Amino acid sequence: MAFVAVLIIFPLGWTLYLSLTDSRGSVRADSNFIGIQNYLDVLTDTDRFWPAVMRTGIFTGVALLFQVVLGMAIALLLWRPFKGEKWVRVAILLPLVATPVAVGMMWRLIFDPNIGMANQMLGWVGIGPQPWLAGQNTALATTIFIDIWQWTPMVVLILLAGLTSLSDEPQEAAMIDGASAWQRFRHVTLPLLMPTVIVAVLLRGIDALKTFDILYATKGRGGGSFNEVETLNVYAYGLSFDYNEYGRSSTVLILFFMLIIGVMWALTARRKKEEGRR
Template sequence: MSVATAPARKTAGQSFSDWANAHRKWLFAAPAMIFVGILIIFPVAWTVYLSLTDASGSVRADSDFIGLENYLSVLTDTDRFWPAAGRTAYFTVTALAVEMVLGMCIALLLWRPFRGEKWVRVAILLPLVATPVAVGMMWRLIFDPNIGFANQMLGWVGIPPQPWLSGVESALPTTIFIDIWQWTPMIVLILLAGLTSLSEEPDEAARIDGANAWQRFWYVTLPLMMPTVIVAVLLRSIDALKTFDILYATKGKGGGSFNEVETLNIYAYGLSFDYNKYGLSSTVLILFFLIIVSIMFLLTRRRKGTP
């Protein structure tokens, strides 16, 4: 007569091994996630703390806790904060709109193979090679009102010299043009990757039904490309909101003598390093951070199709 043997009980080591094997993807990623989390949480927490104090002169100097006083001061500042916020919105929306339209047009041109395609792609991507500071300095020389090549070209066709970066009204549109010149290629890359991944069957079916090129693009290609378009808008809008290098390289402190290109980034930088008002600067940065997070949240929801 055989006696049934009870199953052996797992040891603590075996139980942990089974648990670790079931959650191995999280365990392998945990060190990197913790490290990145610390890099994000600590600066944000420290900036929030500074925004609630009257820190100035030095971040190590004694400061008093003043609560939301800095936020009230910044949000009621109609001389610098709100104009800077308006310029930030204008810069971002205008640059993004033009870059998306140009990027889509160029991506559609590069979608189908043609002779010399590789050389054209290399030429289009050249603006991405240089750093934003180098690009800003280059265009600053080109748009110089006295010796700049831009005014020389206008003179060849009888157009009087333009102020470009030196004009109060023309400075911000000129910096937007520089941003468009440098970052449109990135939009082209993203959209071209989306176009090459599309199936040709819907386009062929629309062609057979008699749809012209515009109808095929508007009713077939563009709806299929919307997830990729939203990704491009998400990435570029966040990057455009944070633009600092080009603006500082072309106009310097304060965004010019009359703050003509002063965005929130330039404004916060000036409060910190020109006036040493770290409490107010931190407040501007936190408000700016909340704006960026809100935009990310809205675009992410739109990409997922949630109302």
């Protein structure tokens, strides 16, 4: 209990306290208690806060959708034994070995508009160079692609573990009844696997919401010159370490924390509901 209090409750309580003050410049500097004024200012900020909320939602939703769909497809391919299975699994898991910052720097070089490999490969098929991370309209989509590339293997691991735990009897019964592969997946495999899918969505969704390393490694402070990839994490970091507005940044973090708790509660309730049906 003491360990949890020190590492979780105290920092959260201190952040909540700072969010109710006008603390800036230094956390040790004198500050005044201003109540919920920071919350009113942040919630009415349509220039930075709400666009950051929108980008956070887009980044999380799109990345999670592709990761679950691709993860399910790959897990189904790896479900049955085949020759060279171990080598394929090792290759698929390689993106998880590198740290997000290293991955971000690697893809930053690949997507460099001038010397990057991506534009060179497009040139081989007659397509002109693309701005990728440098473009105001393409940067967010490119960072989503990088996140999908690195974290889809994690979803594969979770779903593959769920698939291997399923009994073969329902599948065999469906085959005897003449069900096609798609019908077996839709009416047998997927319903039985749904609690595991929700666990994968819960773990990866919360992690995607908190993404910072890849975004900062590829676009730097502010999420780029036009804040094109500035999510709530990047926004709060900038308020704290670029502008030293600790009261305002703490407010953003508390609101972000409440958002994560809400998502966790919704997904956990859905998981319990699916387990009850099972």
